[in-house]
Amino acid sequence: MSAHDPFMSDNLPEFERINALKRMERITRLLREDPYSIRQLAEILYPDAPLVDRAWLRVQRSIQRDIERLNLFNVGIQKLGGRPPRYHIPQPAEALRDIEVLAVHAALRLMSHHSPAHNEHYHAALQKLSRQLPQSVQQSLSTLPPAPTRAQENDNLEKIAQAWMQGRTIRFEYGRSRHQAEPGCELEVYYVEVNRQNLATYVIGRELKRDAIRTLKLSRMWFVTLTDRHYEIPGDFNPASVLGGAWGVIGNTRNATTLTLRFTPDAAYRVIEGGYPGMSDPEIHPDGSIIVTVEAGLDNTGLPREVLPWIYSWGPRVQVLGPEHVRQHWLNELRAALENASINDVAKRESVA
Template sequence: MGEPQQTHPDTDLPTPTAPRPLPRQPLVWNRAKRLAALADKLRQAPRTTEQLAAHFGVTRRSIQRDLLALSQMEHRVTRDHRGAYHIPQGGRALGPAEALAVYTAVRLLHHHAPVTSGHYLSALETIAGNLPQHLRHLLHRSLLDTGATHATDRALDFVAAAWTNREVLRFDYRKPGGEVERGNELEVYFVEISRDNLAPYVIGQETRHRQAIRTFKVSRMENFARLERTYDIPEDFDPRDYLSDAWGVIGGKNPVTVRVRFAPEAAYRVLEGGYPNATRVDTTLIHRDGSVELDIRAGADASGLPRELIPFLLGWGPRVEVLSPPHVREHWLNELRAALARHDPTYPGALLDAMEGRR
């Protein structure tokens, strides 16, 4: 007779005994752990077989077999132009609050951008799919004609494809004055929406004419071609170097700080906050007359002027005064004088121009 079977003290059921390990079980277990770790590595960043072999301490041939095994397990293993392997992260459905946040952001672009796009509408419809049916119907009805110029979507199609595939993009560029700069070749590093006009801009390395990082307004780009030449975005490229000082999209490493005084009737808006790169000169005190001073850091162009900040300052009319630096103050005053000279016949400058026959 065999030994009496042991029972569990609480259930009187037989106590399970651990199965004997099969001879190859440790090897299989180790490979299973390596496959799981390999999948995690490939989700983090693209890696070559050499890098993976060195990391896991196995041969390249073993890594190649593992990659094949992951593919057979329905992991979407992709290989880029450098020979590095990657598993793209799968998305997830947005929660109601997330969907509403993204929807309102895209809706802002659709309604207020000077050039609208069918891609905005398509994105709105996709995002609305994450919301309940009664909200989807209401949101669709709200998408009315905005009066914006309708783009053909061709520009965004080319920019998106070049950026995601890291392909050099060739295009002509129509400058604000109408002059066309032909044959630009751009490595697209980043796409930004201007705070000033909500239009999309592209930032990247222009390799044919100036060989420098430049910014292009998407709606002025035309005659596109995607080149077979590919590129890598430099690891030290940080979009914040070109955007953090920008009120629109002019950034770079030569920002200018403009000191501005807001009159009492405008001070409340300053105290509410919400202006990028703006700090109170004195955070503890409002001036006796109720005015508030603000230091605003903004990107400057080659002449040293914060071109994208100037319209914001002019928009406040007499309720704002530019205090410094001197060259920005002088430019601001000249803009005000020019407006008066053009539109107010009683302005002394306008009378002088009329007397000299220059009007």
């Protein structure tokens, strides 16, 4: 073994000697899996290294030299920002099959169609995906309908994407309007979800001020800024624990109730074929009506807020049988709607008279 061979073992302490080629192969494999700092790589490669200054520094310097050597072979190592910097070898994206391109394109088209304002990121993604489709298909694609652009929401979405991908927190104010927003929020972004009901974007993560997992609506986040504070998503975080059985973004694993609903015969078949989350098999009655139970998450007022619009959409074809507080809320809403309609009818008759 030549002492001057740059690809053989460095002059490392006796506690651990690894052939440099093997070490570089392990570093390459690790960096293809996840980003790592020099120290993190050293802890993996040399778990028994004594944490004394001189020996530990020699280990880290050896790994730093390995990364410099690997760069000579153009393996694609990228140096990520942060303190300390991390290194990563991104893998080329697997080419999508035709049906997968179509599926992603349709999903983005649906998002764009339902977005309350033109979102430039959806539009850019659609354009890139469209280029993967045959020219004959591209020509048949209609352009997005014109809509006012919400620069703030576009900018916020980009910062949230950066925060999620780079493991950096975001600071913002949160509320329905910028004048009533809660200041001083800082979030570790763990997940981004689209509400199946209104297709609005929500951000899920640990909010540092409250030290709690929160689900926050993108359109209510004001003055979003990207910080230099880094974090790692906990290994035990599971989006299903937050979103499990959700009708929108309020999952039923934290705080839920069981609704009992009766549907008339003319609605029964549509309910049975609907595939709704958290719904039981129907109890079918001789007259063709059905009774089902639905598991739904509760909001902070104790109501299954996300499932209620779906219940209202059935009009007189549904009855809420329980629980009692949800039944009373449903009845009160129907009575208020009837009273409002009656007042409008009276006002119209008086105006005509």
